[in-house]
Amino acid sequence: MIPLSQGQVPASADAVIIGGGINGLTTARELGKLGLKNIVVLEKNYIGSGSTGRCGGGIRQQWTTKENIRLAQESVAMYEEMSADLGYQVFFRxxxxxxxxxxxxxxxxxxxxxxxxxxxxxxxxxxxxxxxxxxxxxxxxxxxxxxxxxxxDGTAYPFAVVWGYAKACHKLGVKVFIRTTVTEIENDGGRIKGVVTDRGRISTPLVINCAGPWARTMAAKVGVTLPNxxxxxxxxxxxxxxxxxxxxxxxxxxxxxxxxxxxxxxxxxxxxxxxxxxxxxxxxxxxxxxxxxxxxxxxxxxxxxxxxxxxxxxxxxxxxxxTPDHRPILGGVPGLEGYFHICGFSGHGFMLGPVTGVRMARYITTGQPDDIISSLSLDRFEKGGIQADAFVVG
Ligand SMILES: Cc1cc2nc3c(=O)[nH]c(=O)nc-3n(C[C@H](O)[C@H](O)[C@H](O)COP(=O)(O)OP(=O)(O)OC[C@H]3O[C@@H](n4cnc5c(N)ncnc54)[C@H](O)[C@@H]3O)c2cc1C
CATH class of the missing domain: 3.30.9.10 (D-Amino Acid Oxidase, subunit A, domain 2)
Incomplete structure (x- = not known):
């Protein structure tokens, strides 16, 4: 059984993560490991019901940009230890x-x-x-x-990975609510204030948009335009x-x-x-x-x-x-404190997800610059000269 939270959502949280796919759950788990308390994951359907549960489970390091190679390589190192780390068999081969x-x-x-x-x-x-x-x-x-x-390179079983992460989240006290839809993200023009769900409001200073194909719709709620x-x-x-x-x-x-x-x-x-x-x-x-x-x-x-x-x-x-260059969009946006997105993975979010969670959790909690997150930030599309990854297959 995967332990999930029941009943009303809490009135407040230190962080709210939107989306119970691989990116939402890895980020929640890593934030919990770094000591953040009172983390809530909100999933409108069931764990893995978005792209993660529909994916092919493929994990490759054969990319043409350094960022993707390094994210995949670091994720493979995590996949090699994942079953033992999570205490849950993820069938990585x-x-x-x-x-x-x-x-x-x-x-x-x-x-x-x-x-x-x-x-x-x-x-x-x-x-x-x-x-x-x-x-x-x-x-x-x-x-x-x-x-x-x-x-x-290899494969893993996507549902086992998200179930394993949900279990690991629970051990750290992270609350994972399914069948809970975020309908609004509140902000005062400069900082995040909370989220409204179909099961109540949560006051929070930190929202992480891991809504996969719905990330663009979520971002629009705080006036952020994603090109996804x-x-x-x-x-x-x-x-x-x-x-x-x-x-x-x-x-x-x-x-x-x-x-x-x-x-x-x-x-x-x-x-x-x-x-x-x-x-x-x-x-x-x-x-x-x-x-x-x-x-x-x-x-x-x-x-x-x-x-x-x-x-x-x-x-x-x-x-x-x-995204226009088939690479993820990571980080926050200037002028909106407490808002971050982890999205735009095209056909490779399952393989890049584990270490993206580690890097983003570290970035969010310490504010220390991360070279990969910087080069995959949203403003690269305004700056121009984006480098697309070749060999995007699927
Ligand atoms: C057919 C197919 C094959 C693929 N094959 C591979 C592969 O072999 N290898 C690979 O690495 N990648 C593959 N991918 C891509 C991979 O599945 C995605 O990049 C990855 O799963 C994205 O994970 P995520 O957590 O960001 O998003 P998702 O898994 O989509 O999770 C987002 C979650 O947010 C929830 N949500 C959305 N809006 C709200 C809201 N308002 N309130 C609450 N919850 C909300 C959704 O229900 C969803 O569960 C494939 C994708 C598809 C479709």
Whole structure:
């Protein structure tokens, strides 16, 4: 059982965190570890009901910007210890990530990315197509031009991670309320005063907006404009098979990714350029689409022909919270004391979440500058010259 708070919300709190996904819960736990008392997490639905519970659980360090590489690398170090740290099995498995391409023109960028990752001590190597067969023996390499592989990348079970964090929060005295919607964030023009929920008001000097795809709507309540848009993505799950696939395979050519879960299922998705972006998450259509099932099955069986006899069992849709450079937005805003946001993770908030919570909790409690938080602050979009991450797949 995950211990959750019942009844009325408290009249006051030292910090209120909006959102019971990975970012809200890791931040709450880390703030609690740093000694902040009277922390409340408010979740409008259930734990993991946003993007976190709909994600593929993939965790990779193969990025093209230093910030993402370092956040992923530090998070992997946390995932390696997470089950023991939380006292909760999160099923982290380091089967690696094999990133493939069919385009000769991608090869310089792939090699360059591997070099950058190596300078950060991420053990990525560049592979020729035939070398991929050592990692995925039945992969169809007829169209491949090259790949990169990092054996330290992996997957974890998203619900177990948020349940483990919720349990750890409870141990520290953090109150996690589900089925509790924040309807207003109060401020006096210069500082945060409290939040209004459908179960009462909480007076607080500190609000952390971890509302995932709803973060933009929440930010608007205090006059902060986030450039985030919501994008629909689906996942397909097959029947269970004997273990045959160690890594997550991901193609930067057509955007498919697939891995095998510990239950033996093939789990994967594929991005669709035809998907619209939503400005208001309330309009989001989370029904499952045949178009996705067909696109995924076609791409999967091209790369892995043996999957053609496998039965697909279920699929679901969720939202990416996408920023113009596909990198998160972290920090606060000048002129509004006590307000912070941790959002905009596109398809990689599960893998970057653990250490983002650590860094943000430290930043919020000490005010000490953090180089990654500074370079991912909201004002980068005004300053211009933003550096987008390449190889955003999904
Ligand atoms: C199909 C799909 C596949 C993905 N695959 C991966 C992957 O393999 N690896 C990876 O790293 N990332 C992946 N992602 C992205 C990842 O899921 C997200 O980046 C991450 O989960 C974001 O976590 P979060 O805590 O910021 O937001 P969320 O998990 O969305 O949590 C926000 C929470 O806030 C709550 N909330 C919103 N408004 C309010 C309100 N007014 N009051 C109270 N509560 C509110 C919501 O109910 C929600 O539970 C995927 C996403 C999708 C959709």
């Amino acid at each position: 380091q089967g690696g990530y094999l990133m493939i391409t069919e385009n000769e023109s991608d090869l310089p960028a792939l090699r360059q990315a591997a070099e950058l990752q190596n300078t950060c001590d991420v053990p990525t190597e560049f592979l020729q197509p035939e070398e991929c067969l050592k990692i995925v023996p039945d992969l169809n390499i007829s169209k491949l031009k090259g790949a990169t592989y990092c054996p330290k 848009r919501q994008e629909r993505h689906e996942i397909m799950v097959s029947e269970s098979l004997k273990p045959f696939l160690d890594p997550m395979v991901i193609s930067i050519t057509n955007g498919i990714y697939f891995s095998q879960s510990l239950r033996g299922e093939i789990v994967g998705g594929i991005g669709d350029p035809a998907e619209p972006q939503w400005e208001d998450p309330a309009d989001f259509d989370n029904t499952s689409q045949l178009r996705f099932a067909v696109r995924f099955a076609k791409a999967l069986t091209e790369y892995y022909p043996r999957a053609s006899k496998v039965r697909m069992m279920r699929q679901w849709a969720g939202m990416y919270d996408v």
